[in-house]
Amino acid sequence: MDILYFAWLRERIGVPRERVETGAETVRDLVAELSARDEGYAAAFADLSALRVALDQELSEFDAPLAGVREVAFFPPMTGG
Amino acid sequence: MEIRVQAEAFDAGAELNRFSAGAEGAGGVVSFTGVVRDLPGGGLRAMEIEHYPGMTEKALTDFAAQAMERWALSDVLVIHRFGALAPGAQIMMVATAAPHRRAAFEAADYLMDYLKSRAPFWKKEITAAGADWVAAKAQDEADLDRW
Numbered sequence: 001m002d003i004l005y006f007a008w009l010r011e012r013i014g015v016p017r018e019r020v021e022t023g024a025e026t027v028r029d030l031v032a033e034l035s036a037r038d039e040g041y042a043a044a045f046a047d048l049s050a051l052r053v054a055l056d057q058e059l060s061e062f063d064a065p066l067a068g069v070r071e072v073a074f075f076p077p078m079t080g081g
Numbered sequence: 082m083e084i085r086v087q088a089e090a091f092d093a094g095a096e097l098n099r100f101s102a103g104a105e106g107a108g109g110v111v112s113f114t115g116v117v118r119d120l121p122g123g124g125l126r127a128m129e130i131e132h133y134p135g136m137t138e139k140a141l142t143d144f145a146a147q148a149m150e151r152w153a154l155s156d157v158l159v160i161h162r163f164g165a166l167a168p169g170a171q172i173m174m175v176a177t178a179a180p181h182r183r184a185a186f187e188a189a190d191y192l193m194d195y196l197k198s199r200a201p202f203w204k205k206e207i208t209a210a211g212a213d214w215v216a217a218k219a220q221d222e223a224d225l226d227r228w
Contacts, residue, residue, distance in 0.1 A: 007131055007203035008214045057136035059199065073133060073201075077217035080161065080202035081115055081173060081193055 001066070003034075006075035009051065012044040027053050027062045030072065045074075052077060082149065082157050084141045086132065088164040093174050100158045104178030107155040111185040112176040113193055119168040126207045127165040130172065133201035137161070144195040148177070151191070152184040159192065161202065194224045 004017045024030035028048075035042040045051070053060050054073040066072070083100075085091075093114045101110045117128045145157040154177055161173040175192045179185040196202075204215040 004133070006133060006201070007205070010131075054133070054136060054201070057133070057139055073136070075133070075201065076203065076214065077222075078198055078201055079204045079215045079217050080200040081197040 001069065002071045003030075004071065004073040006073065008076055009044055009074055013040065022066075024066055026066060027055070027060065027064050027072065030066060031062065050076060082142075082145050083159070084138060084145060085160045086134075086137050086141070087160070087162055090162070091160050091171065091174070093171055096158065096160065096174065097176055100156065100176045101178065104155040106180055107178035107185075108180045109182040109185050110176060110178045111182070111189045112174060113189055114174045115172040117166045117168050117170045117172055120206070120208065123168075124208050125168045126209065127167060128170075128172070129165050129205040129207055129212070130163045131203045131205070132161075132163045136201050140200045141196070144192055144200070147195075148188040148192055152177075152179065152188045153181070154179045154184060154188055157188070157192070159196070161196070161200070163202070165207070191228055194221070194228065197221045198225055 001022060002017055002019055005013050010016050022030055022033055024033055031045050035045045048062055052075055053062060055064060055069045056071050097112050119125045141159050145159055148157055156178045158176040166172060175189050177185045177188040198221045206213050206215060
């Protein structure tokens with residue numbers, strides 16, 4: 001599964017994307033796995049209310065299942081326009 | 082319906098004329114152009130706009146399709162830039178054409194609210210002191226409830 005990061009989350013984690021092998025069932029489980037890697041990830045994902053998630057390029061929720069998902073993107077609230 | 086996500090500058094006047102000429106059955110055209118606002122007192126060197134290639138085009142197309150479904154529109158145009166933009170530069174434009182003005186005004190307003198808070202763009206202000214990500218405003222989120 002490909003994981004993408006944008007804006008300050010990308011800067012904090014240090015890479016724009018990475019490929020992970022995971023058995024996580026939901027986005028929340030995946031976040032827990034990533035956060036367990038090191039302090040950098042844990043700090044970046046400390047406040048999920050400050051983050052949004054997209055599954056295969058559609059906005060989604062942290063409780064959403066990951067079955068069949070190929071691309072997960074994490075980012076702060078959007079500021080377009 | 083035309084959606085463009087690009088680094089290059091665009092000529093809002095020329096785009097609007099072209100769009101208006103091609104909008105069949107329209108009785109009016111509404112447009113909005115967003116420009117890079119300088120900081121109070123100046124000092125903004127650039128506004129850096131990051132986006133999510135792929136999802137951005139998809140999201141903008143969805144919003145435009147939803148607007149076409151909800152209002153009686155002749156056509157919709159959305160252009161949004163990314164990359165480093167100078168103060169005063171044009172960031173984006175939305176234009177809506179409709180047989181009657183109310184639909185054009187409302188659809189343009191709707192598209193702007195969705196562009197602000199649901200299209201995957203992130204703005205960063207670059208000044209002499211450093212760089213700061215622009216925080217999303219609660220008001221922008223609340224504006225979505227109008228629809």
